[in-house]
Amino acid sequence: MMGSNYLTDPLAFLIQIIFDLYIMVVMLRFILQLVHADFYNPISQFAVKVTTPALRPLRRIIPGISGIDVASIVLMLLLKSIELTLIMLVSGKGAHPLAALAFAIPDLLELAINFFLFAILIQVILSWVNPGNYNPATALLHSITQPILRPAQRLIPPISGLDLSPMVVLVGLQLLKMLLLPPMQLLVTNLFL
Numbered sequence: 001m002m003g004s005n006y007l008t009d010p011l012a013f014l015i016q017i018i019f020d021l022y023i024m025v026v027m028l029r030f031i032l033q034l035v036h037a038d039f040y041n042p043i044s045q046f047a048v049k050v051t052t053p054a055l056r057p058l059r060r061i062i063p064g065i066s067g068i069d070v071a072s073i074v075l076m077l078l079l080k081s082i083e084l085t086l087i088m089l090v091s092g093k094g095a096h097p098l099a100a101l102a103f104a105i106p107d108l109l110e111l112a113i114n115f116f117l118f119a120i121l122i123q124v125i126l127s128w129v130n131p132g133n134y135n136p137a138t139a140l141l142h143s144i145t146q147p148i149l150r151p152a153q154r155l156i157p158p159i160s161g162l163d164l165s166p167m168v169v170l171v172g173l174q175l176l177k178m179l180l181l182p183p184m185q186l187l188v189t190n191l192f193l
Contacts, residue, residue, distance in 0.1 A: 027111065080100075080107055102192055103188050149169055
């Protein structure tokens with residue numbers, strides 16, 4: 001007889017993929033607004049069109065603060081909480097909405113760090129494969145990663161034309177992930193489990 005995880009694991013995986021993909025688009029829109037990226041870029045337009053139906057009602061209730069789109073943050077937290085609650089239900093652990101909300105915070109932080117890790121990696125690979133050519137994705141990646149890369153570029157000048165700042169930032173982001181997330185997850189686990 002097959003274990004109970006035979007159907008629950010794939011279902012939990014599908015729930016996670018569907019929710020995380022949409023959360024990533026909301027996060028992309030939030031970051032694009034934060035860095036003042038090109039609104040007319042086709043990828044920016046896609047993010048706006050896909051997320052506007054969910055954000056419009058929230059923006060009526062939740063105003064932005066100092067140029068920060070708080071409604072997007074709330075939407076990401078709500079979506080991640082719903083995702084975690086559904087996964088708990090599917091895996092037979094029962095629904096704990098408050099615990100799901102608490103676990104959503106470190107999960108979203110990890111997703112944001114991974115977002116920047118992959119954005120920098122993709123930008124580096126594109127600079128090797130197709131240097132100097134313009135395309136909408138490259139321009140957007142540059143807008144997203146430049147605020148993070150700029151401080152490292154000031155500290156570490158290019159060596160023989162090779163920019164090592166992405167490597168330094170990637171190591172820093174990975175260290176941040178390793179040092180910040182486990183204590184947060186442990187705190188939430190101790191509070192709710």
